[in-house]
Amino acid sequence: MPHPRLGFIGIGLMGAPMTRRLLEAGFHVTVWNRSQDKAEALGRAGARVAATLGDLVASVDLVMLCLANTEVVESVVFGEGGVAEHGRRGQTLIDFSSSDPAATRDFARRLEERCGMGWIDCPVSGGVAGAEAGSLVMMAGGKAADIDAIRPLLAPLAARVTHLGPVGAGQVTKVCNQMVVGCQAAVLAEMVALAEASGVEATRLVEALSGGFADSKPFQILTPRMAASDFADPPWHLRTLLKDLDMAVAQSRRSGSATPMSSLAAQLMRAHATRGHAEHDPAILVEAYRPRI
Numbered sequence: 001m002p003h004p005r006l007g008f009i010g011i012g013l014m015g016a017p018m019t020r021r022l023l024e025a026g027f028h029v030t031v032w033n034r035s036q037d038k039a040e041a042l043g044r045a046g047a048r049v050a051a052t053l054g055d056l057v058a059s060v061d062l063v064m065l066c067l068a069n070t071e072v073v074e075s076v077v078f079g080e081g082g083v084a085e086h087g088r089r090g091q092t093l094i095d096f097s098s099s100d101p102a103a104t105r106d107f108a109r110r111l112e113e114r115c116g117m118g119w120i121d122c123p124v125s126g127g128v129a130g131a132e133a134g135s136l137v138m139m140a141g142g143k144a145a146d147i148d149a150i151r152p153l154l155a156p157l158a159a160r161v162t163h164l165g166p167v168g169a170g171q172v173t174k175v176c177n178q179m180v181v182g183c184q185a186a187v188l189a190e191m192v193a194l195a196e197a198s199g200v201e202a203t204r205l206v207e208a209l210s211g212g213f214a215d216s217k218p219f220q221i222l223t224p225r226m227a228a229s230d231f232a233d234p235p236w237h238l239r240t241l242l243k244d245l246d247m248a249v250a251q252s253r254r255s256g257s258a259t260p261m262s263s264l265a266a267q268l269m270r271a272h273a274t275r276g277h278a279e280h281d282p283a284i285l286v287e288a289y290r291p292r293i
Contacts, residue, residue: 003027004153007060009053009076009083011038013235014096014124015066017131018157020045025156032056057086062150063093063117069243070099077107078114089116092146096138098123098178098240100247101171102254104141108167118146119167123174124158127221128235135159139177141170175251178244179262184218185241185282186265192226193289202227225283234281241282242269 050056108119
């Protein structure tokens with residue numbers, strides 16, 4: 001059976017390496033991005049560059065999204081000339097973006113009513129390194145048969161794809177993931193600053209604590225950057241983590257589940273973001289606790 005024709009919308013930090021892996025696995029991929037230069041770079045790697053969203057949707061079997069936030073997803077899908085305007089029954093949309101769960105369920109309903117397309121929410125964890133290595137962890141929401149059907153094309157991208165339930169369940173699970181990551185980032189900033197203020201060589205914290213109960217991927221990634229004040233070329237941004245924590249707080253209100261730690265972490269990040277650090281690496285949080293000279 002021939003590979004399905006894939007369309008990829010959103011050629012950013014994650015979308016570009018994910019598309020490259022699909023091309024290397026032999027898939028025919030059509031790409032579109034609001035910044036055309038990013039799409040052209042993938043064109044040189046073998047992708048077909050669509051002139052418009054409508055061109056992309058008309059020429060593929062599955063449409064993949066990897067976009068910045070819920071608002072951008074809505075604009076691309078339901079805006080003028082968007083996916084919904086050109087989609088057809090039998091096509092499937094796979095959303096790798098981290099979006100609001102309630103909005104995702106609404107988008108899926110609206111898209112099916114508008115043009116008959118199915119929706120799978122499949123947010124990812126693992127960062128740029130995971131996207132480049134094909135070792136992402138994917139959290140899927142949708143019909144079991146639909147998710148089983150796309151597992152072969154997700155194989156070049158993911159180490160694991162877990163079906164969590166109906167549409168929206170993947171986004172709820174990503175929110176849960178980000179609650180852990182966000183709260184860890186907040187306490188790691190406190191920890192590094194405390195170690196420094198107490199005369200400990202903070203650059204050796206990873207060496208000292210690796211393998212113990214404090215160890216984790218956020219610890220391994222953020223602690224050295226905090227200790228070295230390495231905030232250049234961020235692989236992710238404070239604003240992104242704040243956005244995800246805000247979604248966690250919103251989901252907690254809908255479900256009646258308390259999230260006091262995540263709420264506090266969000267407020268700490270918001271305060272730091274308003275000081276001009278929204279586009280910086282989350283490691284910049286350590287500066288909130290260092291003495292100001």
